Amino acid sequence: MRKFIGLVGAVALLAACETAPQDGANATGTGNANATAAQKLGPAAGSAQDFVVNVGDRVFFGFDQYNLTTDARATLDKQAVWLKKYPSVTIALEGHADERGTREYNLALGERRANAAKEYLVSLGVDAARVKTISYGKERPVALGHNEAAWAQNRRSVTVVSLGAGS
Amino acid sequence: MRFALRCLAIFTIMVSAFPAWAELRVDITQGRVEPMPLAIVEFDGETAEAAQIGAQIAQVVSADLERSGLFRPIDPKAFIQKELSMKTLPRFGDWRILNAQALVQGFAVPQGNGQLAIQFRLWDVFAEQQMVGLAYNTVADNWRRVAHIIADTIYQRITGESGYFDTRIVYVAESGPANRRVKRLAIMDQDGANHKFLTDGQDMVLTPRFSPTLQEITYLSYYRNTPRVYLFNIDTGRQAVLGDFPGMTFAPRFSFDGTKVIMSMAQDGNSDIYTMDLATRQTKRLTSHSAIDTSPSYSPDGTQVAFNSDRGGAQQIYVMDSNGKNVHRISFGKGRYATPVWSPRGDLIAFTKMLSGKFYIGVMRTDGSGERLLADGYLVESPTWSPNGRVLSFFRETLRGEEKTTKIYTVDLTGYNERELITPLEGSDPAWSPLIP
Numbered sequence: 001m002r003k004f005i006g007l008v009g010a011v012a013l014l015a016a017c018e019t020a021p022q023d024g025a026n027a028t029g030t031g032n033a034n035a036t037a038a039q040k041l042g043p044a045a046g047s048a049q050d051f052v053v054n055v056g057d058r059v060f061f062g063f064d065q066y067n068l069t070t071d072a073r074a075t076l077d078k079q080a081v082w083l084k085k086y087p088s089v090t091i092a093l094e095g096h097a098d099e100r101g102t103r104e105y106n107l108a109l110g111e112r113r114a115n116a117a118k119e120y121l122v123s124l125g126v127d128a129a130r131v132k133t134i135s136y137g138k139e140r141p142v143a144l145g146h147n148e149a150a151w152a153q154n155r156r157s158v159t160v161v162s163l164g165a166g167s
Numbered sequence: 168m169r170f171a172l173r174c175l176a177i178f179t180i181m182v183s184a185f186p187a188w189a190e191l192r193v194d195i196t197q198g199r200v201e202p203m204p205l206a207i208v209e210f211d212g213e214t215a216e217a218a219q220i221g222a223q224i225a226q227v228v229s230a231d232l233e234r235s236g237l238f239r240p241i242d243p244k245a246f247i248q249k250e251l252s253m254k255t256l257p258r259f260g261d262w263r264i265l266n267a268q269a270l271v272q273g274f275a276v277p278q279g280n281g282q283l284a285i286q287f288r289l290w291d292v293f294a295e296q297q298m299v300g301l302a303y304n305t306v307a308d309n310w311r312r313v314a315h316i317i318a319d320t321i322y323q324r325i326t327g328e329s330g331y332f333d334t335r336i337v338y339v340a341e342s343g344p345a346n347r348r349v350k351r352l353a354i355m356d357q358d359g360a361n362h363k364f365l366t367d368g369q370d371m372v373l374t375p376r377f378s379p380t381l382q383e384i385t386y387l388s389y390y391r392n393t394p395r396v397y398l399f400n401i402d403t404g405r406q407a408v409l410g411d412f413p414g415m416t417f418a419p420r421f422s423f424d425g426t427k428v429i430m431s432m433a434q435d436g437n438s439d440i441y442t443m444d445l446a447t448r449q450t451k452r453l454t455s456h457s458a459i460d461t462s463p464s465y466s467p468d469g470t471q472v473a474f475n476s477d478r479g480g481a482q483q484i485y486v487m488d489s490n491g492k493n494v495h496r497i498s499f500g501k502g503r504y505a506t507p508v509w510s511p512r513g514d515l516i517a518f519t520k521m522l523s524g525k526f527y528i529g530v531m532r533t534d535g536s537g538e539r540l541l542a543d544g545y546l547v548e549s550p551t552w553s554p555n556g557r558v559l560s561f562f563r564e565t566l567r568g569e570e571k572t573t574k575i576y577t578v579d580l581t582g583y584n585e586r587e588l589i590t591p592l593e594g595s596d597p598a599w600s601p602l603i604p
Contacts, residue, residue: 064481066436099564102505102519102548103373103596104418105475105482107387107394108431108438108459111415115436134392135415135433139371141345146545146566 046086051161055082059117061155064101066112068120076117079159080124087130093117094158095135096142098151103137110135117157192325202239203268203325205232208251209243210273210287217275217283220310224285227314228271230358231332232321234577235558236584241265253286262292269298271321283307287317289324298324311360312603319602331553332357335600336560337375337384340364340592341573350595352386354401357553357599359589365399374418374549375399377600379511380425384598385409387417396430410443410450422465423511429453429472431461440474442489453491464509464516465489466533473497473507473516473533484518486533497535506548509533510556515580517550517559528561530580541582545571554601556580560588562595 043049051057056079059072068076083089095114097106114133122128143150207229210221232238247261253274262270273287286302299320303313312333319330340353352365352372366372375386382401387394396409396416410416412432419430429442440453440463454460458478465472473486484498484507498504502522509516520527520540526547529540546564553559560577573593578585588597
């Protein structure tokens with residue numbers, strides 16, 4: 001029934017270093033074995049958790065905006081430093097919008113936001129080949145409320161790090 | 168389609184010389200009309216089994232016509248003449264007393280090997296004339312489609328416009344919490360029957376649209392976290408990515424002749440409009456602008472494209488020639504405008520409007536004049552036209568406290584007769600099929 005015919009060529013390029021793009025940092029890193037160590041010492045340096053906790057994985061945008069605020073730039077500055085320190089890490093920039101727009105426009109807006117973050121990181125010396133973007137439009141909110149505070153949390157670009165194939 | 172559905176014969180009992188063009192007519196161009204009372208008698212059958220199907224057919228015909236808002240089926244409990252034969256005239260006086268303007272009767276005759284012949288007549292009660300007399304041959308299991316076709320025939324005979332009951336709606340079935348929402352393609356008859364999921368929910372899907380000519384859908388899938396436009400053949404279940412694009416493709420929609428899919432592609436963060444010829448797979452770029460250009464929709468004659476762009480600062484609706492030239496803005500009302508969808512009649516564009524924290528579904532003429540709002544809510548979007556251009560479907564998000572529900576509705580072009588379309592799960596992004604061939 002559900003065969004994706006003619007798809008192989010389109011996705012082969014991306015298959016090698018794919019992790020499930022989820023908000024937050026649970027994609028890789030700390031298993032049970034080093035959980036206690038992590039509690040004492042904080043996340044292992046260079047891990048996805050390290051990135052989330054010590055660098056900050058997301059930046060926020062104004063309503064219908066995709067320009068980077070001063071805060072956003074500060075976060076991305078730190079991300080660039082971290083990414084240069086761990087050059088084998090690749091990243092997916094996930095662009096999101098709040099629920100107060102139409103679906104298709106928000107897909108385009110999420111793409112713009114992810115790309116704004118990407119362009120800034122690249123301008124700071126992060127190799128563009130390490131960066132991919134994906135837009136989820138308004139389909140993946142983190143804050144579930146229906147008010148400005150929640151919407152502000154959802155207008156975001158999240159940097160999801162991937163520690164290379166096989167991790 | 169595999170259903171043998173054949174119009175057999177026009178009956179000839181007592182047909183007077185002139186065609187029953189009749190006074191019996193509902194003018195559906197007049198805004199709100201008083202629904203026309205009509206009587207739909209349970210179709211009888213040659214066998215008990217056939218009679219049972221006949222009774223169900225009458226129920227579906229009645230429900231279709233009632234939901235249109237143009238007809239008011241009279242409660243069968245009020246009927247005076249209980250037994251009707253296809254071979255004799257109805258006792259018109261018994262129906263006039265009930266103020267039934269029209270009378271529908273039918274009869275189901277088993278044909279062997281699972282086939283059924285379904286005959287029906289539509290009478291003008293006051294003129295005492297037959298308006299339609301037809302029979303359909305079909306496999307018995309297909310009785311629902313025959314019921315919809317009969318309802319379409321009655322609708323067309325009385326309103327003068329083609330019907331929309333023998334159609335389907337594809338939509339996105341939604342379940343689970345908002346941050347982990349499962350979205351699946353699903354399809355159902357226009358009245359909600361024969362519901363079926365088309366995808367399993369593993370990959371997020373959005374914005375399905377029906378081909379106006381084939382049992383085919385174009386939609387956005389996040390298969391392997393790579394959002395791209397796909398085609399889905401409903402008859403074969405076959406899905407295939409449309410084209411090999413370097414960036415996200417989204418917001419797909421067929422041209423009215425079914426030969427092209429027009430869509431957005433995002434590259435380096437910027438979305439522009441492209442069209443693909445489905446036969447040659449040649450792609451043509453129609454816009455090159457640093458603004459967001461999305462939600463394209465062809466005019467029925469294929470010469471123009473309406474689309475959504477924020478090139479003027481905020482989202483507005485623009486129209487261009489189908490070669491990308493002569494771009495001009497048409498929405499000038501208060502607020503932001505989105506999701507233009509050209510009516511199958513060509514004279515109107517349906518849209519979503521956002522103003523002061525509220526969303527609206529509306530229609531405007533293709534030059535932007537004559538705006539009329541048909542529905543509103545915390546969020547409404549994704550208008551889709553019935554194939555005859557009389558009814559719009561859309562979805563609405565409603566807040567009750569902090570809880571949000573997402574449901575599909577239909578509303579008449581006049582803005583009256585809004586109805587919820589009941590679905591097993593929550594639903595969004597409805598897309599209406601053409602009349603099933």
